[in-house]
Amino acid sequence: MNLSGAKGKIERPYRWLQDRIVRTCARENIRKIEEVREILSCEVKRYNEKQVHSTTKEIPIIRFERAIQEGKALFRPFKAPYPYESTKDIFCIKEERTTNAYRRVSFEGIELKIPGVNPHEKVELRMVPDEKTELTEIRFWYKGKLVGAQKVKSAELKTVYF
Numbered sequence: 001m002n003l004s005g006a007k008g009k010i011e012r013p014y015r016w017l018q019d020r021i022v023r024t025c026a027r028e029n030i031r032k033i034e035e036v037r038e039i040l041s042c043e044v045k046r047y048n049e050k051q052v053h054s055t056t057k058e059i060p061i062i063r064f065e066r067a068i069q070e071g072k073a074l075f076r077p078f079k080a081p082y083p084y085e086s087t088k089d090i091f092c093i094k095e096e097r098t099t100n101a102y103r104r105v106s107f108e109g110i111e112l113k114i115p116g117v118n119p120h121e122k123v124e125l126r127m128v129p130d131e132k133t134e135l136t137e138i139r140f141w142y143k144g145k146l147v148g149a150q151k152v153k154s155a156e157l158k159t160v161y162f
Contacts, residue, residue: 017043083144088137092126099123107138108157114140115148123147129154 024030024039048060056063067073084090097105101119104111114123117140124141135151 017047083146085146088128088139089126089141089146092128092139095125095127097123097125110152110156112138112140112150112152114142117142117147127157 021036021039021043024043025036028039030036030039050059052058053060053063064073068075078087080086080090095107097107099105099114099117099119099121103115103117103119104113105123105125106112107125112125117123121142126139126141127136128139129136134154136154136157137149137151139149140147
């Protein structure tokens with residue numbers, strides 16, 4: 001199959017879905033985005049779980065589940081690559097600092113003690129905000145190893161916006 005054929009195979013269902021949502025909103029006189037989101041959610045669920053696809057002649061979710069069972073899907077469980085221990089070490093805001101004579105670093109005016117790191121060594125700070133608790137976990141990495149973590153109030157971090 002040439003590239004334009006593959007592109008069309010993907011674009012047709014989305015164009016059809018978009019047209020259907022617009023027509024449904026017009027027919028039901030929907031004007032609020034929250035209501036449109038509800039219609040979109042219902043349409044996507046219907047398309048994936050009930051509608052027989054015109055090209056494959058299969059219901060998409062059944063086809064997808066079969067591909068996973070047969071080992072033909074390219075989806076794999078996500079695993080943090082070595083040396084990282086968590087998604088927090090990957091999907092984060094990173095900064096680098098050098099420890100002072102007291103084995104501390106300063107970030108946004110906050111002094112953070114770094115355990116197990118000698119004075120005047122570079123450490124990497126990996127920050128992960130949590131909107132629910134309004135805290136940011138700062139994870140300290142030194143020479144490819146997690147050496148500690150500390151939580152601070154997100155509001156105290158003035159120049160880092162989450």
